[in-house]
């Protein structure tokens with residue numbers, strides 16, 4: 001545990017649900033953990049006892065990626081922990097593959113509707129269909145424009161074409177829309193939708209005042225900072241500003257809220273964690289400003305912000321993150337952006 005984590009309270013200690021089993025957090029609220037084939041090796045999912053359309057059963061929040069291990073673990077959970085009633089609804093916090101991966105499979109298995117925001121649903125459909133602009137081939141010129149020139153890396157990036165559809169082969173063809181501020185009744189409790197931006201198009205966190213529980217998705221994580229990236233589909237975006245603004249939307253929640261994050265362990269200390277995240281980004285912004293006393297492209301910034309070896313998957317996130325910090329400073333009027341004769345975009349302190 002690092003010193004920042006030691007400022008948070010983990011009420012369950014080192015307890016982790018075993019693969020295929022559910023850990024009860026409160027009556028009718030369960031925690032599952034699924035493995036992921038990335039450096040970030042797990043995702044937390046949540047089961048909530050529900051009543052919908054006159055039927056009793058359970059609803060899931062997030063799905064895990066589409067692979068045999070996750071499907072087998074779900075089969076075990078469904079057989080042992082849903083009173084034989086199966087799923088009534090599938091809620092997705094956002095479109096990323098670890099959250100939306102098995103949505104098609106789970107929804108069709110139970111004829112259960114998918115609940116999501118319009119932004120997340122639309123992006124999931126676009127990326128699952130590998131439409132031009134959101135397939136792997138669109139990312140390559142984006143990365144090249146920002147200084148990724150190493151031929152071995154370029155080749156690997158070019159091969160990533162089918163990354164999203166492999167992990168999210170199907171998204172339901174219809175959905176139920178969630179919007180900011182909606183009250184969603186799930187079983188015995190109302191949950192409030194709190195949308196957030198900067199990590200994904202229209203992320204939905206769910207807050208239950210009755211239980212004092214926040215399902216934070218990827219917006220607030222206890223151990224790692226949420227990825228905030230400029231992507232090829234929106235090359236002129238300012239996602240870091242959007243993310244920092246979104247953190248403010250959790251400021252009114254009670255200090256002793258139990259936060260259920262998508263990665264890491266349930267914790268208390270929401271306001272402390274938000275302050276830590278703000279400090280983290282302020283420190284990164286200061287580093288980037290310092291570096292930009294000379295013209296720097298995003299690829300030049302990556303080793304300054306990330307002082308460890310990165311695989312290609314991690315590099316894409318790191319580059320997007322470096323660019324998000326450069327763009328905030330650029331939007332704030334602190335940096336200017338210039339295109340070199342080599343076609344690469346560089347940022348320079350004004």
Ligand SMILES: [Zn+2]
Pocket residue numbers: 094096199200218
């Ligand atoms: Zn995510």
